[in-house]
Amino acid sequence: xARQATGAAQRVAVATEALRDEKFNARRIELxxxxxxxxxxxxxxxxSLREIAQNSAFTHGVFHYYFSDxxxxxxxxxxxxKAKCVTRYDEVVTTAQSRDELTEGFLAKLAATLxxxxxxxxxxYDLRSQAMFEPAFRKDVLEIDKSLEAMIWRIAVRYAELxxxxxxxxxxxxxxxxxxxxxSALLRHLANDEKAVPDLLDxxxxxxxxxx
Amino acid sequence: xARQATGAAQRVAVATEALRDEKFNARRIELxxxxxxxxxxxxxxxxSLREIAQNSAFTHGVFHYYFSDxxxxxxxxxxxxKAKCVTRYDEVVTTAQSRDELTEGFLAKLAATLxxxxxxxxxxYDLRSQAMFEPAFRKDVLEIDKSLEAMIWRIAVRYAELxxxxxxxxxxxxxxxxxxxxxSALLRHLANDEKAVPDLLDxxxxxxxxxx
DNA sequence: AAATAATTTGGACAACCGTCAAGACGGCTG
DNA sequence: CAGCCGTCTTGACGGTTGTCCAAATTATTT
Numbered sequence: 001x002a003r004q005a006t007g008a009a010q011r012v013a014v015a016t017e018a019l020r021d022e023k024f025n026a027r028r029i030e031l032x033x034x035x036x037x038x039x040x041x042x043x044x045x046x047x048s049l050r051e052i053a054q055n056s057a058f059t060h061g062v063f064h065y066y067f068s069d070x071x072x073x074x075x076x077x078x079x080x081x082k083a084k085c086v087t088r089y090d091e092v093v094t095t096a097q098s099r100d101e102l103t104e105g106f107l108a109k110l111a112a113t114l115x116x117x118x119x120x121x122x123x124x125y126d127l128r129s130q131a132m133f134e135p136a137f138r139k140d141v142l143e144i145d146k147s148l149e150a151m152i153w154r155i156a157v158r159y160a161e162l163x164x165x166x167x168x169x170x171x172x173x174x175x176x177x178x179x180x181x182x183x184s185a186l187l188r189h190l191a192n193d194e195k196a197v198p199d200l201l202d203x204x205x206x207x208x209x210x211x212x
Numbered sequence: 213x214a215r216q217a218t219g220a221a222q223r224v225a226v227a228t229e230a231l232r233d234e235k236f237n238a239r240r241i242e243l244x245x246x247x248x249x250x251x252x253x254x255x256x257x258x259x260s261l262r263e264i265a266q267n268s269a270f271t272h273g274v275f276h277y278y279f280s281d282x283x284x285x286x287x288x289x290x291x292x293x294k295a296k297c298v299t300r301y302d303e304v305v306t307t308a309q310s311r312d313e314l315t316e317g318f319l320a321k322l323a324a325t326l327x328x329x330x331x332x333x334x335x336x337y338d339l340r341s342q343a344m345f346e347p348a349f350r351k352d353v354l355e356i357d358k359s360l361e362a363m364i365w366r367i368a369v370r371y372a373e374l375x376x377x378x379x380x381x382x383x384x385x386x387x388x389x390x391x392x393x394x395x396s397a398l399l400r401h402l403a404n405d406e407k408a409v410p411d412l413l414d415x416x417x418x419x420x421x422x423x424x
Numbered sequence: 425a426a427a428t429a430a431t432t433t434g435g436a437c438a439a440c441c442g443t444c445a446a447g448a449c450g451g452c453t454g
Numbered sequence: 455c456a457g458c459c460g461t462c463t464t465g466a467c468g469g470t471t472g473t474c475c476a477a478a479t480t481a482t483t484t
Binding site: 042043044045046122125126128129130131132133134135138141142145168169170172173175176177178179180181183184186187188190191199203206207210 | 254255256257258334337338340341342343344345346347350353354357380381382384385387388389390391392393395396398399400402403411415418419422
Binding site: 425426427428429430431432433434435436437438439440441442443444445446447448449450451452453454 | 455456457458459460461462463464465466467468469470471472473474475476477478479480481482483484
């Protein structure tokens with residue numbers, strides 16, 4: 001009986017603790033999302049915890065309560081950012097019924113994210129560069145890079161499938177190609193080069209048939 | 213006569229001023245080179261003028277005497293870095309007499325610079341990302357990017373020439389591909405992935421015949 | 425050799441940084 | 455209602471930052 005009571009109490013304790021953890025984590029994500037706003041605006045180098053707090057509804061102390069460290073916060077930001085990004089083209093991939101449909105759907109998403117989420121993308125490139133200096137970032141960054149490579153690969157496989165072929169290049173090379181093109185287009189776009197987006201689309205449109 | 217004397221004096225004045233400018237600029241480059249040492253070690257975000265000075269033979273005041281600004285210093289660093297980089301493969305391109313010779317020469321240089329100048333390369337990627345946030349960097353970065361694209365294109369043209377063909381892709385796409393591959397390999401190399409270099413070489417070896 | 429200019433030094437400054445801790449607030453439990 | 459606990463605020467701390475400047479040193483000209 002005593003054992004049972006203790007067991008029940010323990011179960012309740014575990015449950016409440018899990019609930020607390022969940023709530024705690026939800027708050028972390030909320031804070032990370034607010035931090036991403038400022039990070040995307042200023043970049044890693046110029047962003048301080050105080051600046052993040054001032055551009056959000058939170059005080060700078062809260063961030064230290066939920067994150068052990070500045071790096072901890074930014075790692076959480078990166079990880080959260082990943083979840084959003086990696087599925088960007090999946091709907092197009094699954095619904096497209098022809099090469100043309102896939103191509104146009106992909107290009108549309110590409111142009112849209114380049115123009116509307118430029119700040120998030122430049123932050124990603126910033127943090128990936130930081131990972132070359134800061135070991136604490138490397139694990140997350142390499143993991144995200146792998147996910148993005150897989151994302152691009154899913155497009156290529158589907159594109160090949162719709163032509164009854166197989167992709168001609170490796171996942172790594174294909175990701176490198178698209179990543180390089182996107183990075184260059186992003187920089188040009190941020191520098192107010194109005195041809196950045198159409199040039200990227202032309203390039204990708206020309207490239208897609210050659211890789212399968 | 214008076215006119216002539218004035219003219220001569222002016223000529224001398226112009227000459228000495230030019231000499232002064234040259235000396236001034238030589239000092240700037242000397243300082244920039246010292247700064248690159250620390251920048252390559254710590255990255256843009258964590259490098260301060262005092263840290264640069266402490267790791268060099270100069271005091272921090274000198275940097276402010278020769279550079280109006282921290283950005284001014286770093287722009288000078290980037291511009292100086294460019295001159296070194298852009299001709300890296302030119303000797304291989306001009307001396308190679310066969311596709312194999314060009315391929316092996318290129319791969320050897322590629323592996324060497326990735327391993328021996330990793331710090332300079334990561335600084336380049338860092339600064340290119342910074343250019344997405346800091347407009348002051350954009351002009352120089354875009355210019356260097358164009359030079360690197362041309363450098364890669366010279367390799368491709370020569371490679372095609374040695375096979376009596378023409379490159380199949382555009383300069384932009386080709387540069388994007390190699391840049392993406394190199395960036396990925398660099399990150400992996402810095403994360404102590406021993407397969408980073410051989411994987412890059414394998415990939416490039418496989419890719420070269422397909423682009424021409 | 426004297427005077428003028430260019431260069432270099434090292435310290436002072438205010439502003440900012442990440443971090444921390446003492447206390448306030450508010451809901452929940454006993 | 456009293457006490458506790460998780461959450462949050464606020465202000466302070468030592469250290470670092472970019473910038474500036476007056477004085478010292480060196481080079482150049484007269």
